[in-house]
Amino acid sequence: MDTRTSVLAEAADSLALAVIASSNAPVLLLDGGLDVVAASDSFCDTFEIDPERVAGRPLSALGGGEWNVPQLASLLKATASGVASIEGYEMDLKRAGKVNRCLVVNARKLDYFDADNVRLVVSLADVTDARISEKLKDDLLREKAILLQELQHRVANSLQIIASVLMQGAKKVRSQQARGHLRDARNRVMSIATMQRQLAASRLGDVALGEYFTDLCASIGASMISDHDQLSLKVTVDDSVTKADISVSLGLIVTELVINALKHAFPRHRKGKILVDYRSDGKAWTLSVRDTGIGMPADHADAKPGLGTGIVEALAKQLNAIVDVAAAKPGTMVSIVHK
Amino acid sequence: MRTAIECLAKASEMEARAAECTLPATRMQFLDAAIRWRDLARRALLQEQGGPPPEPEG
Secondary structure (H helix, E strand, C coil), X not given: CCHHHHHHHXXXXXXXXXXXXXXXXXXXXXXXCCEEEEECHHHHHHXXXXXXXXXXXXXXXXXXXXXXXXXXXXXXXXXXXXXXXXXXXXXXXXXXXXXXXXXXXXXXXXXXXXXXXXXXXXXXXXXXXXXXXXXXXXXXXXXXXHHHHHHHXXXXXXXXXXXXXXXXXXXXXXXXXXXXXXXXXXXXXXXXXXXXXXXXXXXXXXXXXXXXXXXXXXXXXXXXXXXXXXXXXXXXXXXXXXXXXXXXXXXXXXXXXXXXXXXXXXXXXXXXXXXXXXEEECCEEEEEEEECCCCCCCCHHHCCCCHHHHHHHHHHHHCCCEEEEEECCCCEEEEEEEC | CCCHHXXXXXXHHHHHHHXXXXXXXXXXXXXXXXXXXXXXXXXXXXXXHHCCXXXXXX
């Protein structure tokens, strides 16, 4: 090594020592044999090593021998020889009687242009707390998902019980009108319960409308259609999915319109069918319920709207949609249109 | 669906997780989960005691 190179190496060493001494992070300066040239105060504080017993000692001999990690030594030697560098190497520092620490190690060779005077800067980040925090957050997310699923099951179960009580009441009362009201109430509750089931099965909180409307109409049909040869209820829906709150409104609208058709469109055991259709194109969608019944009475404009009509209009308004009632010849078609 | 006892066990588990948690925000969320599990246990107990009414025959 010529004099100029030697002076440069000494200057570089001084600079490296100054950087290590002033560092707030745990940093080591090692030589080519992995002996410690200098360690930052932060290194000694963090890993509880006596500062007086650091310089000049092999890395593997620091502390109680916890730094004697063959894989780390191997990587550092490869770095010292210039064939590799260490970036983000994670290791567990195991100390007797103490909690293991998770460290992220980075190491670089300082180029002194002198093969006999190798220096390595090794920085160590203690990420134990960060890893624990990440694991806790993951655990918490998993627990919340379990809790949400249980809540959905419990709510669906509660709704099912309410629907059962209403159905039981409907079967007991003598008044035809009261029975009708109780059945309607039962179907409204079932509309929400069905949606709740769909939501529990969905991962992203979206509801597949095809499955939802099919289940919903099957439930209404089971409770309100006694002769399936006389009346049929069919559902055609494209592959639309919507958010839960919108699905609730759409489900209630379907419930009201189907109940309305079942109650008024097929008097005296008239045969026919009810078709529920939903299709969307971008943000625009149309929900229609069509029956092949007797159609609207001639004086329908003067007819007093019932609770069902009020519910449909309110829900359509909530969805920024318009309600269109038209003669289908035969029957009636009610469309809820959102543009 | 879990029984009332299973919901209470989950509540206790969440409380234990909260107790060993050093991060205040995460601890509060575990405690919140414990409260919700206790509420679910209460609901489950009500349903287990009453049960869904049987459908009348005929």
